[in-house]
Amino acid sequence: xxxxxRCLCWASTPYAGPVTLIxxxxxxxxxxxxxxxxxxxxxxxxxxxxGLVGANGAGKSTLIxxxxxxxxxxxxxxxxxxxxxxADPAAVRNRVGYMPEHDCLPPDLSAAELVTHLGxxxxxxxxxxxxRASEALRHVGLYEERYRPVGGYSTGMKQRVKLAQALVHDxxxxxxxxxxxxxxxAGRDAMLALVHRIGxxxxxxxxxxxxxxxxxxxxCDTLIAIDGGKLLRADNISxxxxxxxxxxxxxxxGTEELAxxxxxxxxxxxxxxxxxxxxxxxxxxxxxxLGAVAxxxxxxxxxxxxxxxxxxxxxxxxxxxx
Amino acid sequence: xxxxxTAALRPTPTGVIHDIGYQRYEGARLGRRQVFGALYLxxxxxxxxxxxxxxxxxxxxxxxxxxxxxxxALAAVRSQIGEPVATxxxxxxxMSWLVIFFVAVVAPELVSRDLRSGVLPLYFSRPLPRADYxxxxxxxxxxxxxxxxxxxxxxxxxxxxxxxxQGMRGVWNELLDLLPGLLYAGLWAVVFASVGLLVASLTGKxxxxxxxxxxVFLMTTPIVGVLSILPSRAANxxxxxxxxxxxxxxxxxxSLGDLLVEGxxxxxxxxxxxxxxxxxxxxxxxxxxxxxxxxxxxxAS
Numbered sequence: 001x002x003x004x005x006r007c008l009c010w011a012s013t014p015y016a017g018p019v020t021l022i023x024x025x026x027x028x029x030x031x032x033x034x035x036x037x038x039x040x041x042x043x044x045x046x047x048x049x050x051g052l053v054g055a056n057g058a059g060k061s062t063l064i065x066x067x068x069x070x071x072x073x074x075x076x077x078x079x080x081x082x083x084x085x086x087a088d089p090a091a092v093r094n095r096v097g098y099m100p101e102h103d104c105l106p107p108d109l110s111a112a113e114l115v116t117h118l119g120x121x122x123x124x125x126x127x128x129x130x131x132r133a134s135e136a137l138r139h140v141g142l143y144e145e146r147y148r149p150v151g152g153y154s155t156g157m158k159q160r161v162k163l164a165q166a167l168v169h170d171x172x173x174x175x176x177x178x179x180x181x182x183x184x185x186a187g188r189d190a191m192l193a194l195v196h197r198i199g200x201x202x203x204x205x206x207x208x209x210x211x212x213x214x215x216x217x218x219x220c221d222t223l224i225a226i227d228g229g230k231l232l233r234a235d236n237i238s239x240x241x242x243x244x245x246x247x248x249x250x251x252x253x254g255t256e257e258l259a260x261x262x263x264x265x266x267x268x269x270x271x272x273x274x275x276x277x278x279x280x281x282x283x284x285x286x287x288x289x290l291g292a293v294a295x296x297x298x299x300x301x302x303x304x305x306x307x308x309x310x311x312x313x314x315x316x317x318x319x320x321x322x
Numbered sequence: 323x324x325x326x327x328t329a330a331l332r333p334t335p336t337g338v339i340h341d342i343g344y345q346r347y348e349g350a351r352l353g354r355r356q357v358f359g360a361l362y363l364x365x366x367x368x369x370x371x372x373x374x375x376x377x378x379x380x381x382x383x384x385x386x387x388x389x390x391x392x393x394x395a396l397a398a399v400r401s402q403i404g405e406p407v408a409t410x411x412x413x414x415x416x417m418s419w420l421v422i423f424f425v426a427v428v429a430p431e432l433v434s435r436d437l438r439s440g441v442l443p444l445y446f447s448r449p450l451p452r453a454d455y456x457x458x459x460x461x462x463x464x465x466x467x468x469x470x471x472x473x474x475x476x477x478x479x480x481x482x483x484x485x486x487x488q489g490m491r492g493v494w495n496e497l498l499d500l501l502p503g504l505l506y507a508g509l510w511a512v513v514f515a516s517v518g519l520l521v522a523s524l525t526g527k528x529x530x531x532x533x534x535x536x537x538v539f540l541m542t543t544p545i546v547g548v549l550s551i552l553p554s555r556a557a558n559x560x561x562x563x564x565x566x567x568x569x570x571x572x573x574x575x576x577s578l579g580d581l582l583v584e585g586x587x588x589x590x591x592x593x594x595x596x597x598x599x600x601x602x603x604x605x606x607x608x609x610x611x612x613x614x615x616x617x618x619x620x621x622a623s
Contacts, residue, residue, distance in 0.1 A: 068447050090449040094351070098447035106439040108375060120360045121448050123351040132347060139344060165444060170347035202344040 019082065021047045021173065021205050022067065027076035029062050029229075037062040038073070039229040049199035051216030051223045051237070052209045059229040060209045061101060064175050067207075068098055081172055094123070097166030101177040101209075104162065107151025111137055111161045114150065115168050122169035129168070136164040139202075140194060156187040163194065167204075174198065176208045180215060192219050245280040248272075249289055250302040261292045280305060358454050365462025369428045381427040385420050386470060392417070393474030397481025406482070410475045410503020411574055411582045414510055417471060418567050422539045424470055425463070425514050429522035430531035432459045438526035442621060456618040460519050460611065467511035475503050506574050506582075513570050513603060514539070516610035523617050539566055559593035563602050572599035 022045050029038040038059045054060050065071045067080050069089025078085060085092040105114065112133055119129035137146045140160040145153070150161060159179060166174055179195060180188040196219040199206045210216045217223065217237055225232040251258055259276055262269045265288050270277045278285060286303070293300050352360075364373075370386075371379030396407050408416065436442055445455055479500045486492030521538050522531040542565035549561035562568035574582045576596025592599060 070443075070446060090354075090451070093447055093449045096447075098443070100440075100443045100447075102440055104440040104442075104444055106435060106441055113373065117364060118444055118448070120364075121357060121445060121450055123353065123357055123449065124347070125350055125352060126360075128347070128349050135345065169351075169448075198344075203346075 019047065020044050020079070021050070021081065022207065023077075023079045024063075025077040027063075027066065027078055028074045029059075029066060029071070030074050036229050038066070038226075041076070041226065041229070041231050043224055043231055043234045045222050045224065045234065047205040048221035049196065049205070049219055050207045051213075051220035052207055052226070053211065053213045053216055053223065054226040054232075055211055058211075058226045060211075060226065061177055062229075063226070064098070064177055064207070064209065067175060068093060068096065094169075095172045097169065097171035097174045097204075099162045099166040099174070099176045099179060101181060103158070105150045105153075105158055108149050110148055111142055111146040111150055111153075111157075111164070115146075115161065115165050118165045119168040124169055132168050132170070133164070136167040137161070139167065139198075140164045141190075155182045156184075156190070159183060159187075159191060160194075163191075167198070171204060174204055174206045176206060178209055178211070180210065180212075188215065192216075195219055245305065247278045247280050247285060247289065248302065248304055249276040249278060249293075249300075250274055251276075251293065252299040252301050254296060254298045257296055258292060258298060261296060262289065265292060354449070354451075354454065357450050358458050361450070361455065361458040362462050362465075365432055365459050366465055368431060369462055369466035378431065382424065385424045385427075386473075389417055389420055389470060389474045390477060393477040394481070397478045400478075401481060401485040404487075409582065410478065410500055411506040411578050413475060413478065414471050414503065414507050415571060415574070415582065417474075418510070418570075421467060421470065421510060421514055422536060422567075424467065425518035425539075426532040426535040428466060429463060429515075429518040429535055430528040432463060433519060433523045434526055434528045434531040437523070437621070438528070452618045453615050456523075456614050457611075460515060460614065463515040463519050464508075464511045467515055468508050471507035471510060472504050475500060475507060502578055506578060509573060509603070510570055512607055513566055516607045516614070517566055520610045520614045520617070523614055523621075542566065543568070555593070559591055559595050560598070562592060562599065566606070569599060569603055569606065572596070573603050576600060 022043070024041050024043050027038055027041040028036075030036045041059075041063070052060050052063065062071070066073050066078055067085060069085035069092055072086055080092050081095055083091050083095075109117075115133035115136060116129045119133050120126065124132060134146070137143075137160075140163050142157065142160055142164065145157065150158065153161065159182070163176070163179065166176070176195065180191050183191055192215065195206055195208055198204050199219070199221075208216055208220070213223075213225070220237050222234070223237050224234040249258070255274065255276065259269050259271065262276065262278065267278050267285070267288060278289060289303065290300075367373050370382050393413065396413065399407050436445075442455075446452055479496055482496045483493045486496060488495070517538060518535045521534045525531050525534065545564040546561045546568050549564060550558050552558060552561075562572040571582070572592045572595075575592055576599055
């Protein structure tokens with residue numbers, strides 16, 4: 001197979017340099033002049049796996065639709081792969097694959113037929129479309145099932161078909177809107193692993209949308225957090241999470257004593273209701289806290305690493321800065 | 323493998339599965355026109371149930387079967403009695419109910435199904451402009467309807483051409499009769515496809531869409547009936563404008579004359595309003611197409 005090795009030899013990285021993948025400048029979108037979906041959003045990200053997190057209604061889907069040129073922003077500039085989707089949407093869509101959040105598969109077609117047809121709609125010749133469709137379905141883990149009607153698929157299989165149709169025309173960027181929606185924990189892990197593989201091995205940049213920070217932070221290089229259409233933070237993932245790894249300590253009584261003791265041990269303690277929040281420096285932090293609790297002979301109720309949810313990420317950041 | 327050298331880049335089907343990882347696509351990417359053509363052909367195949375389940379083939383082919391059977395019967399009778407029972411245009415008129423039935427089955431199949439399943443975002447996130455989607459579907463339905471009427475007309479022609487007693491001259495005369503018939507079938511196709519597809523594009527429920535199509539085409543005939551018995555000659559002559567079928571027939575009477583209504587005037591008189599009928603038909607098609615495009619500018623955004 002002489003040509004087979006070519007595929008991995010970074011033939012795929014015309015953007016390997018410091019090229020901006022997605023850039024927005026004061027991007028604003030209001031519906032009917034009243035509902036604000038995006039407010040003055042300015043962000044620039046480099047190729048890689050980008051997590052776009054925010055609560056439901058934060059403006060994630062609106063941003064994706066603007067990136068695809070499906071809706072026009074009220075004001076501000078946007079560029080995807082160096083192209084302005086408001087001026088030349090076809091050029092952007094040629095190089096972007098989109099996986100919508102909602103159900104979008106005709107139940108009576110087989111996955112192979114649907115993905116082949118959509119490949120043709122992306123401009124692939126007939127034979128190439130058929131080949132790329134079965135390749136894309138193979139990469140997302142659908143084999144013999146692909147000849148059965150989609151109506152009989154499980155949610156996990158349907159999500160895979162949606163991902164395959166976004167991959168079929170070999171895009172340079174994938175826009176995935178809530179790819180783990182409706183999946184069970186095992187399905188979520190499998191989907192995230194797949195997205196991670198696409199972003200790393202396939203050499204395709206991925207923008208993955210989610211309302212669960214804990215989910216996307218596992219696979220992303222960059223994280224964009226938006227809330228109410230406003231940018232909360234856009235940063236490299238390591239910079240973001242290191243500042244937010246916090247241990248939450250809860251004791252049934254003697255919270256004040258423990259706080260004082262921990263402060264003596266030079267640990268920056270913050271109060272959050274009945275909880276004490278301590279930044280996690282290294283494993284030694286656990287030992288120090290446990291030692292202090294044992295020393296004061298307090299009934300320890302809870303000691304865990306705080307789960308990152310979007311709201312908490314920013315709440316704890318304020319606390320640690322304080 | 324008689325394929326060109328690019329075949330070497332593809333995984334060759336040797337019966338052994340190699341995991342060669344993800345391959346970038348370096349091949350050709352077709353332009354807008356070819357994508358439009360692909361969607362058009364896909365729509366045309368869908369209209370006749372090709373590439374679909376056996377169930378989806380029943381109704382289209384039932385209609386095709388009946389229409390062809392009628393055409394063959396007409397050709398057979400003609401060869402026996404030596405005189406045409408119906409002209410090509412009259413044949414198209416006589417089949418109008420079946421055309422309506424066909425539109426009611428196929429138009430929802432072409433557009434309502436896509437609305438229902440939510441697949442449109444997958445189309446519209448691709449380079450294809452929204453208008454192309456709607457126009458390709460419309461063109462597919464027009465072609466399907468034209469084939470539905472034109473195919474049997476061709477059967478009638480073949481029957482007449484092989485049984486003519488006037489040699490090549492007879493065949494030539496027959497061809498001169500066939501061509502206006504085919505054009506008239508085209509008019510049926512354009513009017514019924516544009517109106518039918520517009521109605522079907524309004525709902526994702528196929529049963530509703532089919533009912534809506536039938537309603538628009540059939541519920542308008544009583545209006546024609548009422549207008550045509552009013553004590554006003556102008557109202558009577560313009561009555562046909564109220565329904566798509568009679569509108570098409572009016573244009574036919576005006577442009578084809580005795581090919582549609584032989585000798586004595588038919589029951590529906592259009593008087594001197596022929597050009598009005600033609601203009602109305604053009605406006606109807608243009609209006610329906612414009613509304614269809616407007617519909618697809620909004621939907622699924």
